[in-house]
Amino acid sequence: MPKQVDFLVVGSGIAGLTFANKAAKYGDVLVLTKKRKADSSTNYAQGGIAAVFGEDDAPEYHIRDTIKAGEGLCHEKAVQTMVREGPALVEELHSMGCRFSMNSRGHFDLGQEGGHSRRRIVHAKDFTGQEIERVLLEETKKAGVSISENEIALDLVVQDRECQGIYYLDADTRQIDLIHASATVLATGGAGQVYNHTTNPPIATGDGIAMAYRAGAKVANMEFVQFHPTAVYSIKIDGRSFLVSEAVRGEGGVLKTKNGVTFMKKYHQSGNLAPRDIVARACLEEMHRTRSKYVLLDVSHLQADFIKNRFPTIYETCLSWGLDITREPIPVVPAAHYLCGGIYVNEWAESSIPRLFALGECSCTGVHGANRLASNSLLEALVFAKRAAKRVESVKALHASRPIKTKKTAVVGPNLLFQIKEIMDQYVGLIRSEKGLQSAKRMVDNFRCQFDDGIHIINAESRNVTVVAQLIIESALERKESRGLHFMTDYPKKKKMHCKDTIKEPVLRDAL
Numbered sequence: 095m096p097k098q099v100d101f102l103v104v105g106s107g108i109a110g111l112t113f114a115n116k117a118a119k120y121g122d123v124l125v126l127t128k129k130r131k132a133d134s135s136t137n138y139a140q141g142g143i144a145a146v147f148g149e150d151d152a153p154e155y156h157i158r159d160t161i162k163a164g165e166g167l168c169h170e171k172a173v174q175t176m177v178r179e180g181p182a183l184v185e186e187l188h189s190m191g192c193r194f195s196m197n198s199r200g201h202f203d204l205g206q207e208g209g210h211s212r213r214r215i216v217h218a219k220d221f222t223g224q225e226i227e228r229v230l231l232e233e234t235k236k237a238g239v240s241i242s243e244n245e246i247a248l249d250l251v252v253q254d255r256e257c258q259g260i261y262y263l264d265a266d267t268r269q270i271d272l273i274h275a276s277a278t279v280l281a282t283g284g285a286g287q288v289y290n291h292t293t294n295p296p297i298a299t300g301d302g303i304a305m306a307y308r309a310g311a312k313v314a315n316m317e318f319v320q321f322h323p324t325a326v327y328s329i330k331i332d333g334r335s336f337l338v339s340e341a342v343r344g345e346g347g348v349l350k351t352k353n354g355v356t357f358m359k360k361y362h363q364s365g366n367l368a369p370r371d372i373v374a375r376a377c378l379e380e381m382h383r384t385r386s387k388y389v390l391l392d393v394s395h396l397q398a399d400f401i402k403n404r405f406p407t408i409y410e411t412c413l414s415w416g417l418d419i420t421r422e423p424i425p426v427v428p429a430a431h432y433l434c435g436g437i438y439v440n441e442w443a444e445s446s447i448p449r450l451f452a453l454g455e456c457s458c459t460g461v462h463g464a465n466r467l468a469s470n471s472l473l474e475a476l477v478f479a480k481r482a483a484k485r486v487e488s489v490k491a492l493h494a495s496r497p498i499k500t501k502k503t504a505v506v507g508p509n510l511l512f513q514i515k516e517i518m519d520q521y522v523g524l525i526r527s528e529k530g531l532q533s534a535k536r537m538v539d540n541f542r543c544q545f546d547d548g549i550h551i552i553n554a555e556s557r558n559v560t561v562v563a564q565l566i567i568e569s570a571l572e573r574k575e576s577r578g579l580h581f582m583t584d585y586p587k588k589k590k591m592h593c594k595d596t597i598k599e600p601v602l603r604d605a606l
């Protein structure tokens with residue numbers, strides 16, 4: 095492993111790989127990833143990427159839909175950038191060999207999802223993310239990017255107020271080491287694993303956000319956790335609940351109570367295609383009302399051949415559990431799915447710490463505001479990764495040459511994952527209260543004290559999840575209103591005074 099690189103990337107999902115492939119033009123790039131290369135949320139994305147290609151569509155409509163979903167908190171400039179720069183990058187993926195589904199006229203077969211006023215979801219059947227990950231990994235070979243698996247980034251090295259690189263643990267040798275970089279890029283994905291019920295894979299423990307916050311970076315809008323309304327009830331694969339894409343409702347899937355009664359029209363004029371937060375809360379309410387542990391998602395009225403061809407992964411996965419979705423409804427529940435908040439960055443993906451960039455789900459670009467519009471996250475990751483790659487060309491000239499003065503010691507931290515998840519599920523879910531959040535805060539604050547400032551060679555993820563949980567709870571307590579994904583029973587309405595980002599910045603005791 096080199097001791098020094100130009101560009102050090104943490105994470106091998108869509109954000110990290112897109113950046114790496116583009117930045118390879120300007121210098122040497124090393125990607126560290128904590129498990130295998132393809133272990134990422136990207137690999138599980140089903141629905142697709144939202145981008146303006148339809149004949150009846152225009153950037154203005156996509157911008158309007160995104161801003162509407164974000165309930166007053168979207169940064170309009172960031173949205174404009176994403177929507178206008180996105181389609182070229184989707185075309186680029188296609189030209190790299192990404193097998194997107196096409197219609198009979200040779201154009202992208204555009205899907206429909208909730209909150210979008212037009213068909214604009216470019217997809218590869220229901221395994222879009224897997225296809226993107228495959229193509230991007232192939233590109234890394236062509237671009238000469240090195241990827242090192244089983245390397246867990248532990249902490250950032252910040253000296254003289256600049257990011258100089260990272261400490262990481264080689265999971266095979268159990269050695270901690272340090273890599274020096276001109277630019278460090280966090281692309282570590284989301285944090286769904288702070289909850290028990292999540293569609294996110296086990297890597298999603300918010301490591302990048304916790305690392306950046308510990309190092310002094312600004313973190314924003316952590317209270318906005320998106321719960322997907324339709325994860326399959328009671329079955330988990332490798333620590334994640336299996337998602338049934340929103341595209342299923344886009345193609346005619348209908349939500350029903352366990353007694354077979356449709357209910358979404360009661361909650362929103364767009365019915366089954368209402369924004370995700372509304373659908374998720376409606377499902378929860380119907381579950382309470384009917385005293386059921388799930389609601390049903392029914393596609394059995396659609397043509398069996400259409401279902402098998404359009405949603406092969408969902409069809410076959412459910413069939414492997416004995417559920418034929420062409421004949422029977424799917425029992426579903428809401429599950430934590432996407433984090434709108436993260437490391438606060440500007441339009442070039444630069445964090446508040448010089449030479450530290452953040453991309454993809456671990457970042458907060460301002461694109462999603464209080465609620466992410468479906469399929470905007472892959473697009474955001476592509477666009478801001480491209481922009482960061484442009485930016486680092488100038489950062490390279492600042493190559494760090496000063497020796498790192500301090501080295502941290504490794505200690506064993508407690509494993510608190512189980513306890514944190516229980517607290518988050520119980521008090522910090524879809525519906526929150528001041529009292530519940532205060533209880534959660536007391537408990538998580540107590541856990542936080544159990545970690546000192548050393549690097550935790552064992553249970554690094556437990557330490558990170560504790561920080562992320564604390565950030566979500568504290569941000570939620572600050573937002574004394576209900577807006578987008580954040581719903582408080584004590585404050586059920588939106589308030590003008592809260593129409594701003596919730597920004598958290600740690601008070602550092604000493605430089606790392």
Ligand SMILES: Cc1cc2nc3c(=O)[nH]c(=O)nc-3n(C[C@H](O)[C@H](O)[C@H](O)COP(=O)(O)OP(=O)(O)OC[C@H]3O[C@@H](n4cnc5c(N)ncnc54)[C@H](O)[C@@H]3O)c2cc1C
Pocket residue numbers: 104105106107108109110126127128129131132133134135136137138139140141142143144222223245246247248281282283284293294295297298301302337431432453454455456468469470471472473475
């Ligand atoms: C089931 C599912 C379906 C989805 N469907 C869609 C969809 O249809 N459309 C859409 O737009 N979005 C979708 N999303 C959201 C979208 O997939 C993610 O937001 C996006 O893929 C995140 O990309 P990323 O590159 O930021 O992170 P990821 O793809 O999650 O990659 C994170 C990487 O960081 C690595 N990593 C993390 N911590 C460390 C560490 N400490 N050290 C080293 N490496 C580390 C991981 O191993 C991984 O390689 C879906 C998400 C899920 C879970």
